[in-house]
Amino acid sequence: MAEKTLQETENFVRSVAEHKGWILNRDEDFIGHLIEGLRVNYNRYGFYQCPCRDSYGTREKDKDIMCPCDYAQADIDEFGQCFCGLYLAPDFYETHDDIDGIPERRPEDLYPD
Template sequence: MDVEDYLRIFERVAEKKGWRVNPDRELVADFARGLIENRKRYGMAICPCRLVTGKKEIDRMIICPCVYADDDVREYGRCYCGLYLSRDRDPAASVPDRHAKYYLE
């Protein structure tokens, strides 16, 4: 997969979920490169905004789009990373990391 493949995937996911992709194309392309690197490194397209724990069950929760994305977009108008945005509301400046509790285990 290359960056262009991921850009198409991002658009399809956003369409299916009723979201939109962040209009900052440079940010989105950087995000795609991070997913490509993490896929090579960890064998999973883990969100480049998150820390990998090395525990597969936990790390699977942060494969993009992560398990928290629906709630984050609904509550904050964006996912944690800012890749996906709500169509209905302005995005918050930041989103709490719902996954942080796993970094200390």
């Protein structure tokens, strides 16, 4: 498996946002850390696993938290942002002052021990 570069990972993130009709957080330092976390996880596990959540390290057990996670759309619909704060609703900056922590939707029985 070829390792992903930061540029490839950033391209992935931007492509997801465009495809879903979302925007990215405008804090470049913040999204840089998230993109780096996604890159590290891809190179470690072979898939873009959410950098904000603990992982089992297997595609089967982590399929719900592969970026964009299964919870992203519901989080964006309700809170204007995904759990990480990477992806935002298109009108986020018109309706929100800042990125806030939001409740975790992932069921506790799916958390790694």
